[in-house]
Amino acid sequence: MLSPFTYICFLLLKYSEVIDYKNVYLLRKFITIQGKIIPRNINKLSSKQHRFIMKAVKKSRIIGILPFVNKELL
Known part of the structure; x- marks a missing residue:
């Protein structure tokens, strides 16, 4: 049984x-919406998973899959 203080990662659950x-x-x-990466304390990610998310977002932006800025706001 898990204790109530056990940290369960959001990414693994969802x-x-x-x-x-x-x-x-x-x-x-x-x-x-502005294109910023949401901080890890809001996402409830571990630091390792947040690092992977940051690297993946930056890589997909450089390649051109994700936009740097949302064009709908401009």
């Missing part, structure tokens, strides 16, 4: 997918 730079639908859940 998304059992692999963090990949080509998975745009998963990465958009961790980006705000």
Whole structure:
């Protein structure tokens, strides 16, 4: 039985997918409307998973899959 103070990661509960730079639908859940990456304390991610998310978002932005800025706000 888990203690009430056990940290359960949000990503493992909700998304059992692999963090990949080509998975745009998963990465958009961790980006705000302005295009900023949501902080890890709000997402309830571990530091390792947040690092993977950040690297995947940056890589997909450089390749051109994700936009740097949302065009609807401009």
